[in-house]
Amino acid sequence: MAVQDVTPRAAGTGRPVPAAPPPPSRRGRGSWRALEPLLWLGPAVLLILTMVVWPVFEMARTSLTRVSSTGLSEGFAGLRNYTDLFAEDDLPGVLLRTLVWVVGVVTVTIVVSLGLSQLLNSRFPGRRLVRWALIVPWASSVLMTALIWRWMLNDFYGVVNRLLMDLGVLDAPVNWLAHPGQALVAMMGVAVFVSLPFTSFVLLAGLQSIPAEVYEAARVDGAGPVRGYLGITLPLLRPSLVVAAIINVINVFNSFPIIWAMTRGGPGFATDTTTTYLYKLAFDNQSVGESAAMAVVNFGLVLAVVLVYLRVVRRQEDTE
Secondary structure, three states, X not given: OOOOOOOOEXXXXXXXXXXXXXXXOHHHHHHHHHHHHHHHHHHHHHHHHHHHHHHHHHHHHHHOEEEOXXXXXXXXXXXXXXXXXXXXXXXHHHHHHHHHXXXXXXXXXXXXXXXXXXXXXXXXXXXXXXXXXXXXXXXXXXXXXXXXXXXXOOOOOOHHHHHHHHOOOOOOOOOOOOOHHHHHHHHHHHHHHHHHHHHHHHHHHHHHOOOHHHHHHHXXXXXXXXXXXXXXXXXXXXXXHHHHHHHXXXXXXXXXHHHHHHOOOOXXXXXXXXXXXXXXXXXXXXXXXXXXXXXXXXXXXXXXXXHHHHHHXXXXXXXX
8 A cells, every 4th residue: 555645845846845943942941031030130230249249248358357557458367356346445435326326317207207298298289399399408419418507507607506596595606516415416407307308208109109098998987187197007108117217227327428527526436426437447547457347347237227127027017
């Protein structure tokens, strides 16, 4: 019995049609799809590695190295830089002042921003103009803002003393930045002033994401303004509050321009935080290794505060 040729042929020519190439294997497609996100994330990952990870590595390496006053490495120092750092007489006061600085500025900023965001979320004439005006402290240079406030607080030509004397609050000009306590309060006020725009707009975005139907249902159930704010607004604002608090903690903890422009950490080390203190260790005391050790401690403190805060927030969410 003859075998029939069933090979497909092109019409009109009688020539065999070439076979189609085999489809790519699923394994190859899967490998490509797994690597494809790296093409999009690669630039961001590279930026993080070069701008964050590498400086942190170099900072940690320098903290374990003996560095001369001219900046030359003199070999491995072990933990000598850390022991010298914790033997400094001024360090306990600097750490306590940093705690007061961060907690005070972040707390006041969050509380005031809650009120400002609520105001900006309501309807009133000129609301858009007020929103634009609130951006000015954030858009301006922090160093410029700090210098302006230092001039305003000057005891000879400062407008603050002139205003308080005209109102009868003061009998004589006060040198606000000469006394450590007053200087710290003044710098905290400037830090709050600079931090308010970002925090207020983060919370405003959170308020605008809350559905109006939730408030309508609460009013039907008889909830008043206070109960509605505590029972609905604040719980639903928690994600925005977490973001605002963490970013403010990091920014305030590492704030250098405000303190340096207004008091340079003085008199002496009386208004220093860890950020300005490590600068003085490096450039005034010529202790580069000790300054790097202070930077490592600073980084660890910020990381610990953020992790503890996130853990507390997550535990509260789990209990609810």
